[in-house]
Amino acid sequence: MEAALNTPPEWLERIVLSAIPPAAREAVAGDLWETYQSPHQYAVEALCTVPLVVLSQMRRNLNPLVLMLQGTMIFLGLGGAATLIFLPLLMLRDAYQPVTRPTPRNCIREAILLSSGAMILLLLIMSIHSPFPVRSGVDSFTWLSLFLAALFLSPFLCLFRAGLIMQGDRCQKLAGHDMSREALTKVYDSFQRGAFCRNMLEGVALAFAAATGFFFAWNTLLVGLFALMAVYLLVDTRPRASVAGDFTSVRAEYQRDLARQEQLRRFLRWLWFAPVLVALHARLAGAAIDSVPPLLNCVAVAILCFLVTALNREHGGRVREEIDQLDRIHEAQSSDC
Amino acid sequence: MDSLGQFEQIVLTAILALDDNAYGVTIHAKVEELSRPKKAARGAVYATLDRMEDKGLISSWLSEPTKERGGRSRRHYRIEKSGEKALRESARTAQRLIETIAQTLGGLAWKPR
Numbered sequence: 001m002e003a004a005l006n007t008p009p010e011w012l013e014r015i016v017l018s019a020i021p022p023a024a025r026e027a028v029a030g031d032l033w034e035t036y037q038s039p040h041q042y043a044v045e046a047l048c049t050v051p052l053v054v055l056s057q058m059r060r061n062l063n064p065l066v067l068m069l070q071g072t073m074i075f076l077g078l079g080g081a082a083t084l085i086f087l088p089l090l091m092l093r094d095a096y097q098p099v100t101r102p103t104p105r106n107c108i109r110e111a112i113l114l115s116s117g118a119m120i121l122l123l124l125i126m127s128i129h130s131p132f133p134v135r136s137g138v139d140s141f142t143w144l145s146l147f148l149a150a151l152f153l154s155p156f157l158c159l160f161r162a163g164l165i166m167q168g169d170r171c172q173k174l175a176g177h178d179m180s181r182e183a184l185t186k187v188y189d190s191f192q193r194g195a196f197c198r199n200m201l202e203g204v205a206l207a208f209a210a211a212t213g214f215f216f217a218w219n220t221l222l223v224g225l226f227a228l229m230a231v232y233l234l235v236d237t238r239p240r241a242s243v244a245g246d247f248t249s250v251r252a253e254y255q256r257d258l259a260r261q262e263q264l265r266r267f268l269r270w271l272w273f274a275p276v277l278v279a280l281h282a283r284l285a286g287a288a289i290d291s292v293p294p295l296l297n298c299v300a301v302a303i304l305c306f307l308v309t310a311l312n313r314e315h316g317g318r319v320r321e322e323i324d325q326l327d328r329i330h331e332a333q334s335s336d337c
Numbered sequence: 338m339d340s341l342g343q344f345e346q347i348v349l350t351a352i353l354a355l356d357d358n359a360y361g362v363t364i365h366a367k368v369e370e371l372s373r374p375k376k377a378a379r380g381a382v383y384a385t386l387d388r389m390e391d392k393g394l395i396s397s398w399l400s401e402p403t404k405e406r407g408g409r410s411r412r413h414y415r416i417e418k419s420g421e422k423a424l425r426e427s428a429r430t431a432q433r434l435i436e437t438i439a440q441t442l443g444g445l446a447w448k449p450r
């Protein structure tokens with residue numbers, strides 16, 4: 001009975017838990033629970049603590065390059081006011097990134113919602129003819145084709161998402177709860193080698209894309225960005241020597257490196273899709289609002305953003321899972337592994 | 338190497354003093370003790386711990402979940418070599434300050450509290 005009285009009320013705890021970013025939830029909620037005296041003290045303590053924890057997580061997860069790229073896209077598409085509203089929201093969303101991969105159920109639900117949204121948009125435009133007079137010679141057959149295309153979008157997006165989930169499931173996970181320093185160093189070295197090769201390959205590919213873009217007169221900003229990233233990857237990436245220190249130091253370095261590489265990958269995924277998004281935006285800006293091409297462009301932009309976000313969430317979730325798993329492993333004697 | 342801010346020095350010292358028992362609650366209590374009479378917000382301690390971990394000055398890991406924390410784990414902290422080096426550097430600077438102040442205000446029998 002005593003113990004039950006010295007625990008925070010369930011409803012209050014639930015509110016506090018939902019306010020703490022997932023990456024800090026376990027430690028912060030545990031600390032608040034441990035120092036619990038009364039509901040009032042708990043609520044005041046949580047009110048004073050959580051905002052600073054949220055700000056700290058926003059800073060930790062901030063990817064300035066990705067944010068700049070997203071900001072530019074929002075600015076190009078929706079204007080300055082929308083950019084000012086969306087950027088803090090994007091930062092806040094980053095602070096609340098889950099520590100695990102998104103659940104398959106949520107992923108499939110999102111894919112179905114997106115394709116259903118596209119279908120409903122098309123249906124609406126088909127039914128409301130007067131405010132959206134169809135010029136450009138679009139007949140009912142074209143509308144029907146568009147509707148059917150949207151209908152097939154749902155299984156396509158679901159399949160893509162399911163493929164990503166399966167690929168994530170297949171990826172090798174850390175070997176259980178105990179690991180020796182030597183085994184951890186081996187895993188870390190192998191990760192570093194993989195990251196080095198990937199960065200070199202991607203650097204060369206970006207340099208090639210930048211050169212191609214230069215000759216075919218792409219958007220100058222994008223060509224510059226591609227070239228800069230290529231130089232960064234080729235110059236900055238080099239194989240590092242094994243980390244000195246004990247198990248905890250190696251683990252901390254591995255975790256930092258995992259997070260750093262994921263931040264880089266997150267930006268690169270957006271960067272690779274950026275030329276297509278910019279091209280679609282250019283077409284959208286040049287076309288009449290009531291014709292079919294802008295409508296298709298909007299759908300294409302939504303699908304592309306879905307694909308990049310899905311890739312980022314799946315891979316990012318896997319990395320965060322690995323970091324969390326590393327947090328919980330204990331040091332074992334070297335003969336264990 | 339970046340120099341440490343005053344609050345970072347206090348948090349690092351708290352972790353050093355607590356040794357194996359350095360986690361959120363104990364670090365906050367020690368920081369309050371070290372920064373008396375000033376109060377330290379627990380959120381500020383978490384933010385500083387996060388920042389120092391990103392700089393590689395400290396490292397952290399989760400312990401086994403315990404009942405007195407509602408089945409949640411503690412996040413334990415430990416100073417890394419670079420953190421130790423930064424703290425030593427700060428201590429040397431503080432020592433020089435103390436000596437200079439003591440020399441200047443010596444006649445007034447000044448001593449740090």
